[in-house]
Amino acid sequence: MRKSEIGRVVCAEAVAPATYRLVMELPVLAAAVRPGQFLHLRTASGRDPLLRRPFSPSRVWPERGEVEIIYRVVGRGTELLSRLRCGDSADVLGPLGSTFTLAGDLLLVGGGVGIAPLLYAAQVADPTRTTVIIGGRNEEELFWRHLFPQNLRGLLTATDDGSFGHHGFGVDLVPEALAARHFDRVLTCGPTPMMRKVTELCAAAGIACEVSLERRMGCGTGGCLACICDKRAGGHAKVCQDGPVFAAEEVYV
Ligand code: FES
Numbered sequence: 001m002r003k004s005e006i007g008r009v010v011c012a013e014a015v016a017p018a019t020y021r022l023v024m025e026l027p028v029l030a031a032a033v034r035p036g037q038f039l040h041l042r043t044a045s046g047r048d049p050l051l052r053r054p055f056s057p058s059r060v061w062p063e064r065g066e067v068e069i070i071y072r073v074v075g076r077g078t079e080l081l082s083r084l085r086c087g088d089s090a091d092v093l094g095p096l097g098s099t100f101t102l103a104g105d106l107l108l109v110g111g112g113v114g115i116a117p118l119l120y121a122a123q124v125a126d127p128t129r130t131t132v133i134i135g136g137r138n139e140e141e142l143f144w145r146h147l148f149p150q151n152l153r154g155l156l157t158a159t160d161d162g163s164f165g166h167h168g169f170g171v172d173l174v175p176e177a178l179a180a181r182h183f184d185r186v187l188t189c190g191p192t193p194m195m196r197k198v199t200e201l202c203a204a205a206g207i208a209c210e211v212s213l214e215r216r217m218g219c220g221t222g223g224c225l226a227c228i229c230d231k232r233a234g235g236h237a238k239v240c241q242d243g244p245v246f247a248a249e250e251v252y253v
Helices: 027-032 076-081 112-124 139-146 170-180 192-205
Strands: 003-016 019-025 038-043 053-055 059-061 066-072 089-096 106-111 130-136 154-159 185-189 208-212 228-230 236-238 245-247
Touching: 003 027, 003 066, 003 139, 019 089, 027 066, 027 089, 038 066, 038 076, 053 076, 059 112, 066 076, 066 112, 106 112, 106 170, 106 192, 112 130, 112 139, 112 185, 130 139, 130 170, 139 154, 154 170, 170 192, 185 192, 192 208
Parallel strands: 106 130, 106 185, 130 154, 185 208
Antiparallel strands: 003 019, 003 089, 019 066, 038 053, 038 089, 059 066, 208 245, 228 236
């Protein structure tokens, strides 16, 4: 059951170039939102810009009633968001969309701000049965590695420029990870070419895979058709309502 809640900002800070971290007091949504789902958010003044923006929480602390969002400034909506300061308010609708399956031994593969929903997945799943592969352009973009639970089964990193971890893409590390250990499921979110490659590798290895798709969204609730993707069986799915998390065999990434 989705709800609208006005959240008070308790932390707003830059964590990397053009990348920001926002923590909001949202007691109702913190108790309700699950990994993979998203919140639809706008500044509480509401009218500029008119449309909400979708963000998947990166971590949630239900006991404190707090939700963390980490995002990159890519346009006017996120630029306005980056001006929020402690004590300001945001108007948040949610939880929206589908959830990741978190049972069993998991491999999480993320790139860029697509790492956000995987971080929340790692917070809720059993960390000792969770291996994470993350990639970014450079070491600064891999600040995420400090946010994952300390007792993960494994954390592998890659940077495009070789400044930290494997020199190359995170997806380069997937074949070796799949060969080295048993995984029940792979969850992936990030740039489209990365997710496409991950789905191909999982299909070849016979391992279940879930993808979290990103689309431009209007309503966020199934009414405007701004967010459709193509289904492999034919026809379309609404990323806001049927997704954003899909079984990899269900949709074209
Ligand atoms: Fe309107 Fe998905 S955003 S239908």
